[in-house]
Amino acid sequence: MNNKEKIILEYEDKIKSLIRHNKLYYNKDNPKISDQEYDKIKKATLELEKKFPFLKKKNSVLDIIGSPPSNKFQKIKHLNPMLSLSNAFDKNDVEDFLKKINNFLNLKKDKIELFSEPKIDGISASLIYEKGNLTKGLSRGDGLVGEDILSNLKTIKEIPVKIKSNKVPDLLEIRCEIYISKKDFIKFKDKFANPRNAAGGSLRQKDPRETSKIPLKYFAYGFGVIEPMIFKKQSDFLEKIKDWGFSTNNLSKKIQNLDEVEKEHKDIDTIRSSLNYDIDGLVIKVNDLNLQKRLGNTSSSPRWAIAYKFSAEKATTKINDIVIQVGRTGAITPVAKVEPVTVGGVVVSNATLHNEDEIQRKDIRIGDTIQIQRAGDVIPQVISVDANKRKKESLKFIFPKKCLCGTPTIKEISKTTKKEDAVRRCVKGYDCKFIAKEKLKHIVSKEAFNIDGLGKKVVDQFWDLGFIKEPSDIFELDYSKIINLEGWGDLSINNLKKAIKKSQIISLDKFIYSIGIRHIGQENAKILASFFSSIKKFSEIFDLKNRKNILRNLLDLDGIGETQIQSINNFFSNSTNARITKDLIKKLNIKDFIIKNSDGKFSNKKFMFTGGFKNMSRSEAKAIVENNGGKVLGSISKKLNYLVVGDSKPTKKKIDQAKKLDIEIILEKDWNKILNS
Ligand code: IVH
Numbered sequence: 095m096n097n098k099e100k101i102i103l104e105y106e107d108k109i110k111s112l113i114r115h116n117k118l119y120y121n122k123d124n125p126k127i128s129d130q131e132y133d134k135i136k137k138a139t140l141e142l143e144k145k146f147p148f149l150k151k152k153n154s155v156l157d158i159i160g161s162p163p164s165n166k167f168q169k170i171k172h173l174n175p176m177l178s179l180s181n182a183f184d185k186n187d188v189e190d191f192l193k194k195i196n197n198f199l200n201l202k203k204d205k206i207e208l209f210s211e212p213k214i215d216g217i218s219a220s221l222i223y224e225k226g227n228l229t230k231g232l233s234r235g236d237g238l239v240g241e242d243i244l245s246n247l248k249t250i251k252e253i254p255v256k257i258k259s260n261k262v263p264d265l266l267e268i269r270c271e272i273y274i275s276k277k278d279f280i281k282f283k284d285k286f287a288n289p290r291n292a293a294g295g296s297l298r299q300k301d302p303r304e305t306s307k308i309p310l311k312y313f314a315y316g317f318g319v320i321e322p323m324i325f326k327k328q329s330d331f332l333e334k335i336k337d338w339g340f341s342t343n344n345l346s347k348k349i350q351n352l353d354e355v356e357k358e359h360k361d362i363d364t365i366r367s368s369l370n371y372d373i374d375g376l377v378i379k380v381n382d383l384n385l386q387k388r389l390g391n392t393s394s395s396p397r398w399a400i401a402y403k404f405s406a407e408k409a410t411t412k413i414n415d416i417v418i419q420v421g422r423t424g425a426i427t428p429v430a431k432v433e434p435v436t437v438g439g440v441v442v443s444n445a446t447l448h449n450e451d452e453i454q455r456k457d458i459r460i461g462d463t464i465q466i467q468r469a470g471d472v473i474p475q476v477i478s479v480d481a482n483k484r485k486k487e488s489l490k491f492i493f494p495k496k497c498l499c500g501t502p503t504i505k506e507i508s509k510t511t512k513k514e515d516a517v518r519r520c521v522k523g524y525d526c527k528f529i530a531k532e533k534l535k536h537i538v539s540k541e542a543f544n545i546d547g548l549g550k551k552v553v554d555q556f557w558d559l560g561f562i563k564e565p566s567d568i569f570e571l572d573y574s575k576i577i578n579l580e581g582w583g584d585l586s587i588n589n590l591k592k593a594i595k596k597s598q599i600i601s602l603d604k605f606i607y608s609i610g611i612r613h614i615g616q617e618n619a620k621i622l623a624s625f626f627s628s629i630k631k632f633s634e635i636f637d638l639k640n641r642k643n644i645l646r647n648l649l650d651l652d653g654i655g656e657t658q659i660q661s662i663n664n665f666f667s668n669s670t671n672a673r674i675t676k677d678l679i680k681k682l683n684i685k686d687f688i689i690k691n692s693d694g695k696f697s698n699k700k701f702m703f704t705g706g707f708k709n710m711s712r713s714e715a716k717a718i719v720e721n722n723g724g725k726v727l728g729s730i731s732k733k734l735n736y737l738v739v740g741d742s743k744p745t746k747k748k749i750d751q752a753k754k755l756d757i758e759i760i761l762e763k764d765w766n767k768i769l770n771s
Contacts, residue, residue: 243298411463
């Protein structure tokens with residue numbers, strides 16, 4: 095090999111390595127080298143190019159787009175959180191969604207106009223216009239705080255920098271989805287796994303010139319804040335902003351009922367592959383913006399919209415083994431280890447079998463040929479078994495009765511239905527190391543401590559190495575050991591340290607959610623946090639004498655029932671749980687729970703409802719009280735300020751009790767007056 099050939103080989107090796115690390119960073123979210131190490135290879139490659147001009151005829155290093163992203167983007171708080179959507183996978187899910195909306199608003203079926211839009215599979219961004227001028231451009235970030243990517247967004251020439259109309263609201267926040275067209279993606283297909291990753295990689299470039307190399311496009315689909323508000327319907331909003339020069343999707347359409355949703359879903363699915371951009375479903379929205387406002391949001395998604403995903407991609411494969419996995423609540427889930435197969439562009443080697451009953455019902459066995467499906471980000475499921483392809487000697491699968499830790503598992507009897515649960519559980523809590531590991535993964539997750547750089551895989555690794563056994567260990571990590579591990583460098587260590595430090599300041603509701611009490615999700619954690627208000631008060635629950643009293647009081651809270659109370663009691667009665675939680679508290683700065691809108695018109699007032707209202711559901715009434723700083727209790731006690739009595743079938747006993755305790759009674763007509771005042 096002559097010298098020139100050697101140089102070319104060395105150069106090509108470096109380019110290959112850059113491409114590999116780009117893929118690991120952007121597509122797999124699993125970088126194997128630090129940013130500095132990456133920069134070193136990039137610099138050496140550029141130097142080779144400079145020294146040996148003949149190399150430039152090849153792929154230049156500058157053509158490799160995803161150069162290391164910067165954490166130098168300024169962080170900016172969103173004016174309103176950027177939420178996500180809940181998913182529907184079939185007609186029943188959409189029907190449930192529509193029922194819930196009708197119930198919440200207390201309206202009759204098919205009275206609500208809907209609006210259907212394609213769900214663009216790209217990267218969301220927010221564009222802020224002040225007096226018609228584009229002044230800020232933010233990435234979604236964690237939904238609450240985004241990154242300032244204005245310069246990069248400005249490389250997209252279809253995004254107006256100035257809106258040419260004198261009717262534009264003073265403040266206009268447009269939410270949009272950035273994408274790369276399927277046609278343009280062909281040029282970058284060796285560098286990124288799919289168009290979505292290419293768009294994400296491009297948008298996060300430090301240097302807008304790099305962004306401009308990937309031809310990005312966008313569709314505006316919604317708004318954040320608009321002042322003054324001039325729109326009445328989603329359809330009017332989209333029409334108007336189209337006039338103002340924004341790109342909107344022309345497959346959006348008004349629809350009136352479930353059947354029309356189904357038809358639209360089928361129609362768009364049929365033309366899906368012919369579109370020049372990726373879509374993964376429809377977004378079905380309530381068209382009337384006033385109704386959207388009344389419906390509001392849950393903690394993670396709006397009640398007025400749902401993503402109706404296109405049907406799952408299917409594939410046939412073989413079960414090599416059936417193993418069990420233990421979840422953070424002790425639930426034992428059987429998982430089929432399957433012959434790797436590509437489903438919708440992703441290689442699948444595991445599929446969930448749900449629970450013991452499901453395996454029995456479908457008579458699923460090791461060695462079976464099965465059909466699996468993958469929908470959205472959820473883990474693939476086994477949908478059917480081809481019994482004809484089964485060997486004669488095949489045996490029924492016997493579900494293990496013990497957890498991986500060796501403890502016998504149990505099936506609980508539901509308090510409400512009195513039926514046996516389909517799920518087997520290990521009840522050892524932190525004393526089962528498999529549960530403990532899953533609890534740690536929950537604690538570091540986005541909705542809990544949100545520790546960047548400490549994902550599931552890292553928790554597994556740190557656990558296996560004995561670095562973390564309990565939550566409090568996260569704050570005592572020995573970084574001198576981590577630096578020696580493959581994939582860790584000074585930069586990633588520093589980032590991890592920073593993320594861990596940041597996570598130590600946490601709000602009470604997130605803390606309660608993080609400790610992973612069964613049946614206490616984000617919503618219930620908020621209800622509990624508003625009851626306790628400080629960690630000091632919360633900590634009284636560790637004391638058995640106080641606990642009984644506290645649990646009795648919790649029953650008063652709307653949303654907390656017997657199931658939750660029992661679960662809280664079980665959690666704190668377990669001495670390991672109690673010790674681990676106390677140790678964790680010592681490491682944290684837990685902020686008091688601040689009731690949103692505590693200065694609202696119902697500030698600090700406690701309400702209870704009985705009977706139905708003509709114009710609104712109980713859920714909406716509750717949301718109104720809470721959005722105005724009040725609380726809704728589940729039973730009558732001296733603490734109550736008002737009993738609101740709806741005209742339809744109020745409970746006489748409640749009214750009598752309230753009268754006895756001198757609690758003010760508000761009748762439906764007066765309630766409506768108060769709300770309109
Ligand atoms: S409406 C969640 N409409 O999907 C707030 N979203 O999972 C309401 N998306 O973050 C979103 N196309 O980035 C809406 N036509 C569309 C959309 C759309 C794509 C994205 C968006 C959002 C994500 C929610």
